Amino acid sequence: xxxxxxxxxxxxxxxxxxxxxxxxxxxxxxxxxxxxxxxxxxxxxxxxxxxxxxxxxxxxxxxxxxxxxxxxxxxxxxxxxxxxxxxxxxxxxxxxxxxxxxxxxxxxxxxxxxxxxxxxxxxxxxxxxxxxxxxxxxxxxxxxxxxxxxxxxxxxxxxxxxxxxxx
Numbered sequence: 714x715x716x717x718x719x720x721x722x723x724x725x726x727x728x729x730x731x732x733x734x735x736x737x738x739x740x741x742x743x744x745x746x747x748x749x750x751x752x753x754x755x756x757x758x759x760x761x762x763x764x765x766x767x768x769x770x771x772x773x774x775x776x777x778x779x780x781x782x783x784x785x786x787x788x789x790x791x792x793x794x795x796x797x798x799x800x801x802x803x804x805x806x807x808x809x810x811x812x813x814x815x816x817x818x819x820x821x822x823x824x825x826x827x828x829x830x831x832x833x834x835x836x837x838x839x840x841x842x843x844x845x846x847x848x849x850x851x852x853x854x855x856x857x858x859x860x861x862x863x864x865x866x867x868x869x870x871x872x873x874x875x876x877x878x879x880x
Contacts, residue, residue, distance in 0.1 A: 716804050717875055720814050723800055724821025731793065731822065732829035738786070790849050797822065809878040816871025820864040827857055 797818050805811030827844075830836055837844070837857050846853040846860055 714876075716814075717817065717872065720800065720804055720817050720875075721821050724818040725825045727793075727796070727818070727822045728825025728827075729829045731826045732833055734789070735826075735830070736833055787849060790847060793822075794849075805875065805878075807878055809874050813871040813874030813876075813878065816867045817875060818871075820868035820871060823860050823864040824868075827861065 797815055800818050801811045801815035804814040827837060836842070840858040840861060841856045843854060844857050844860075846855065
């Protein structure tokens, strides 16, 4: 149980770090972004996707216009997954436990990323606001409720795998 608690704390802390990084990136790309969070909704998704998303979604998107930044952003996402895999590897004693640890860390990271964005910048305003989930292998976009539901299920499945497969 101590390892599972450490995995959860890691996931939550990683969510905070990711929210801070994304806040900085959005502020650097467009300083009006942080003060205008919350404009996103399904009815004005075009504004959101053009101004707020860090993804390859619009020719007007600053990231798309700067190949160097786009490449760095993709590497940031890739390194996030690698760090989650490393924590999972170190936490588990067998493959099932490691998969479980990865799922738990990933789920808590993903949920708390949104929690901390709400605390830091007041966004999202609704679980139906649109967001860019990942850039790898292509940009994934949808309402925030999707990763929240998926991550909750992932956490439950991961915890079961982790706890049932002790040596």
